[in-house]
Amino acid sequence: MSADKGVIYIVEDDPSFRKSMERLLRASGFKVVAFESANSFLTQRGIERPACLLLDVQLPDIDGFDLQQRLMERGSSLPIIFMTGHGNIPMSVRAMKKGAVDFLPKPFEAEDLRGAILKALERDIQNRKREIEVNKIKSLLDTLTPREKEVLRWVITGKLNKQIAAALGTTEKTIKVHRSRVMQKTKVSSVAELVRLAEKADISPAV
């Protein structure tokens, strides 16, 4: 997958500026989808990947920062580049802290824009990779029975089977069976691998 093939979403209320952006980015070889307001972007279904969002801070309905917040709440990892006509330092710091890729004061150079977009798309590709991996792990974990998940959470604490058995009120032998089944189902060969996997799937140790 090449960054040049990404999709650029634009949310900008000034029609003239919006049109010039579309034109510039298309000429640069990007696929562009432009919106005139935050709400119209939010109704858009199915974001193509890799992608990034060029977001104007001053918008008539929801301002750029609020939109960023809403997207985060939705669990979106879409990288955002802010654009503004009168940006100041506190504003840009706030945006960057929340994970924006860049903050571009208008007017900006085509080169700067391109640099920011490439960075954003690269980030999105990484995001995408991670998401795919996590999804894969999650589907593996979904094959575990509730009891096996329970044992998994104990195994990744690094405790011995005997200790886990005591904690769960069962025999060491039962735990041993559960453990080998977990390893089998998740296709890992060591506890260390299992720990990494659990970490990626956001599974926390039992204790």
Next chain:
Amino acid sequence: MSWITVIWSMVAAACLTLAAMHLLVWFKKRTAWANLLFSVTAAAAAAVAFCELSMMRAETPEQFGTMLRWFHVPVWAIIVALVVFVRLHLRAGRSWLAWTICTLRTFSLLLNFVVGQDLNYREVTGLRHIPFFGESVVVAEGASNPFMLVGQLSLLLFVIFVADAAITVWRRGDRRQALMTGGSIVFFVLAGTVQAVLVLWQIVPGPITVSLFFTAVVAAMAYEMSGDPRRAAQLSADLRESEARLALAADSADVGLWSWDFKTGQIWATERARLLYGFSSAEEIAFEKFLSRIHPDDRDRVSRAAREAFQNGAGFRSEYRIELPDGSSRWIKAQGQAFLKPSREPDRMMGVSLNINERKENEDEVVELRLELAHLARIMTMNEVSTSLAHEINQPLGAILNNASAAKLLMSQVKDRQEEINEILEDVIQDAKRAGDVVRKIRGVVKKSDVRFEPLDMNSLIGEAADLFRNSMSMSNVSLRLDLEMNLAKVTGDRVHLQQVLVNLITNALEAMKGRSPSVLTIHSAMTASDRVTVSVSDTGKGIDDAAKERVFEPFFTTKQDGLGMGLRICRSIIAEHGGRIWAENNPIAGATFSFSLGAWRGESA
């Protein structure tokens, strides 16, 4: 020595002493007529006693007669003095009676010298020794003078006059005075008269002893008169207390009291006042010395105010700086009242002074704050304008940039996209126009501020603007010179805008002189070319660099650390709007002069 000699001598001595005392009082205070009258009465009573004693010791009828004749002079004096005393001191008695008594008494004194031996005897034919107080005294023998009745009538009228006056005084409420003075005069004069009548009509043999009765009157009067010293003692005690109270009040209010005697030029001052002006407790303060403590810039003003107060006997009020011997200075507020002598000559001035340094500093702070606020308001306005300006303009500029970049990209890619490039260029043009429109709109907003043209007196505008800085100038030791043309024509203009120009020029001048000495700010107004009013603001600062000279009126040009570079630009805009001209020059010696000229107002018809 005989008892009679002792008593009469003592009576005479006592009366003379009292007479001398009260004469002295009258000498000190010429308006104390009562004391003079009393003095005359007492002296006359002493003379009467002397005559009586001489008569009692007379050796020949002639001697006796002469003494009796002269005896009537002091009696006349006593009666007249008492009449006047009653009128003046008791402020009572009928005027016509007073005149009648004095006339009759004077007439009888005249008769005394022209008819018969004296008023009492047509002729003293012989002397007779009779026993009196165990001694032998001389009495006269001879024919009584019927004209004696005139004198005795005057005495009777006198008794009535005094009794009437005493009743008036009694009714007025001064019962003690009515009894003590009026009553005793009536009683003793009546008793004396009766005794004299009996002796002189030779009904009862005996010497004339009216001096004893007169002495009793004198004693009563002396008591009455001694009320004044007693009251004076009370008053002086009261005065001391009131002085102490005043000093306490003045001290607790941190107020110094002073009194300046114009003739001697000496100034009396309380401890607090001395402390204020830095004089030691014992130091003598002459007016010149006081004046030398005043800051040279304020000296003329203060002495002029004092002179004016003395001219009109009016109040004096001034605020000035003083320089203390230790080199520090402080603000003083003084307020007083000038008093004139009846001849309208200056007598003295009394007043109070207090330290107003703190208030003055606060005033300075207020003025500074006001200026700072105005400055801040301007900056904030500018900030606001530039922010919105930036947003509005950045939008089209961003579009232009994007379009231009897109066009460049397309041009480099393929040849057959003419249509799209045309479209882009059209948009570029539209956005450039849009940016231009934004700038024009903003200029329109800025121009909309209210401008009201009216005929204005430039000199009073200068005065008002200078007043804004007066305190800060005195605090930073800048001398202000106003060199104003008296016959300055009016100009038409907007008061606030022209004041803004003056304030900006003065602010710049003061900043240019910061930390430099001497610092002199001169504002000059004049008529130039017969129909133009020219105002110049000169400083003694560092002047303007040749390089900067051309640019001082340009926007955003500044030599100040925190300057915006708009002050002179605004001045030029305002002056231009008034159809005037503004320019800058360096002074021959030091500093710079900023001048502007405006057309003179030609009156309603023009």
